[in-house]
Amino acid sequence: MTILNESGTPDVLSPLYGLHALAGRLPDALLVVAGTCADIHLAQSLSVPLPGAPADPQGQNDHNGDSLGVHPRVVFILLDPDEEPSGGALASRVIEVAAGFRHTDLVLLVACRSAALLGFDASFEAELAERRLGLPVRALLPDLVTGGVLSTNLEDAAVRVLLDLSPSNVPEPxxxxxxxxxxxxxxxxxxxxxxxxxxxxxxxxxxxxxxxxxxxxxxxxxxxxxxxxxxxxxxxxxxxxxxxxxxxxxxxxxxxxxxxxxxxxxxxxxxxxxxxxxxxxxxxxxxxxxxxxxxxxxxxxxxxxxxxQVWKGLDPLRNRIRGKRVFFTGDTGLEVPLARFLADAGAVVLEVGTPRLDRHSLGAELSTLGEDVDVVESPDWRAQLARVDATRPDVVVASPGLYVPLVARGYLCRSSLELLSLGVHGYEGARRVLELFARTFEGAEKLDALNL
Known part of the structure; x- marks a missing residue:
């Protein structure tokens, strides 16, 4: 196995994509997004289905029959770049927004990158708001991480906050x-x-x-x-x-x-x-x-x-993907374990591209991935396209930005976002993953048979 850090510009969807699914999974939380007009427009745009992504990601965006709108517990605070930031100003706006919602047990202040660039200390503002509201207010900084941004950074930050709020009174074993x-x-x-x-x-x-x-x-x-x-x-x-x-x-x-x-x-x-x-x-x-x-x-x-027993039950699906060549350009962080599973099922994994490779948490995964698999950390998207053209895979697990260009070039693609919302974990998740790829190949074969 070859691990290469390309130090390029990977194609990564903004972590703000996870806002609406996160709000659906935290029914008593209020998500307050603070950013410039561009940040808010981006967050609102990501509430609609992206190319290749499921129409209702994780089943969380159906609000009163409208599956294309912003989640009602996601609200926005517009920051004016021309205004000088003052301590407590953002906290006051968070308090004002939160006052309009009932049954709120937690407020998550999602500070976009522009908030820090404008001089706002989101953690300090959240602390001020918490004192006045009398309920937990925590700052999430999904874009301000080292070692590569993933489209799933928002969930990581939210789980970290919930861990901080969890009690530590563990009973004796x-x-x-x-x-x-x-x-x-x-x-x-x-x-x-x-x-x-x-x-x-x-x-x-x-x-x-x-x-x-x-x-x-x-x-x-x-x-x-x-x-x-x-x-x-x-x-x-x-x-x-x-x-x-x-x-x-x-x-x-x-x-x-x-x-x-x-x-x-x-x-x-x-x-x-x-x-x-x-x-x-x-x-x-x-x-x-x-x-x-x-x-x-x-x-x-x-x-x-x-x-x-589970492998035996999956034999018909394994036969559909055995020998198929798979290329990963994903941005979610699930690429390495998914590649390991598809290789175990008989597919040929050509390359695993991922914006961030944490060797500590992925140590066991990398040791079982296989010697013939190339892993590229922080890949350059232009170089990725060139390698896809050179290897001509049977299917590409594509990040959102590369999905449309690859489809336009004639490649069979599945979106990384689709796998993120599929439920890939556990024995049942293994079946869902293989069924997804089997349907992909069967659909392509039916189209080829039409000779259009």
Whole structure:
């Protein structure tokens, strides 16, 4: 495997794209976006479906029948570049906006890059607003990161805030209970133990908190953990105080998405045990994730039999993608684990381009990716187009800016945003990913048969 840092200008969608899906997943939060006219226009433009993206990303944009509008709990504060910033001015406007909303438990001040350039200290303004409102107000700075911006930076920042708000009163580890898992977020889940699944217990069971992914994917994975006897105490993002899980010493925290790097750092600062494993994307990734997280939670289990069973059920779909050549130009941070899964399923991965490559969190993924795969960090989009033309892949997982040019050149493409909202995690997610690519190839073959 070759890892190249091209230090180029990658094609990355603005993290503001995640505003509307995040608002839908945090029903009691108010998202206040502070920026110039250009920032606000961009955020509003991103509320409509982009080329190749699902019409209703993550099922969150349907508001009173209007799937194309801005989420009602996303509001905007226009910053005038000609006005001199004064301390407390932005806080006053946040307070004024928040006063118009009922049932608000959390205010997230999303400060665009221009806010910092104009001299606004978003964290200070959020602190002032919190004192006067009497409820949590936190600043999110999705564009101000080092090491490359991803389109998913906003979710990382939001999960980090929710971790800060989560209580740290973790109870002493309990004796392992064979019948039930008391999930604070997911309710009381029955455990249907199966012979051969559980191979050993330490006598104590530590709670597990899942970070990231769609709520439906977290529920699916929680059922898999319940099957082997591991308690899932909750998951983030979630804005309701009663659903915020206890996170502190003794808690096992498992990130389901590789782009949650800052959030993972926060969990370690709180003394939690952060699971380092393959991400639960694909069959082998999910099996390894369950085994490693279970071990940290105090239970030794084997997922080999379950993984073989799932792979057998996916054989017809694997036959549809076996030997197909795939090129990744994505911008979400999911590229490496998705590439690993498609390679496991029989596809030929030509290149994995990603704006940011965190070798610490992706260490296990990179070690299993394969020697013939090229990984390009911070790729230059022009060079990417040239390499696509040179390799002529069967399908390109394209970032939004390259999607239309590649389709115009005759390439078969899937949008990185489509995979982001598909629900790629867990065993069921593995099926959804293979079904998506199988439909892609079948549709292309039907069009080719028409000889248009």
């Amino acid at each position: 309990e004796e392992a209970q064979p019948y039930y898992s008391k999930g604070g977020l997911l309710g009381r889940l029955p455990l249907r133990s199966r012979p051969g699944r559980r191979t050993g217990e330490t006598g104590v069971r530590r709670p597990v908190v899942l970070l990231g992914a769609l709520p439906s994917s977290r529920r699916e994975l929680a059922r898999e953990f319940a099957r082997v006897g591991v308690e899932v105490a909750g998951g983030l993002p979630s804005a309701q105080d009663e659903w915020l899980p206890d996170i502190g010493e003794g808690t096992v925290v498992a990130a389901m998405d590789p782009y949650l790097t800052r959030a993972c750092g926060t969990t370690e600062e709180r003394g939690a045990n952060l699971a380092r494993s393959l991400f639960p994307i694909g069959v082998d990734g999910t099996a390894r994730f369950i085994q490693d997280v279970s071990a940290l939670a105090g239970l030794t289990t084997s997922e080999a039999g379950r993984a073989r």
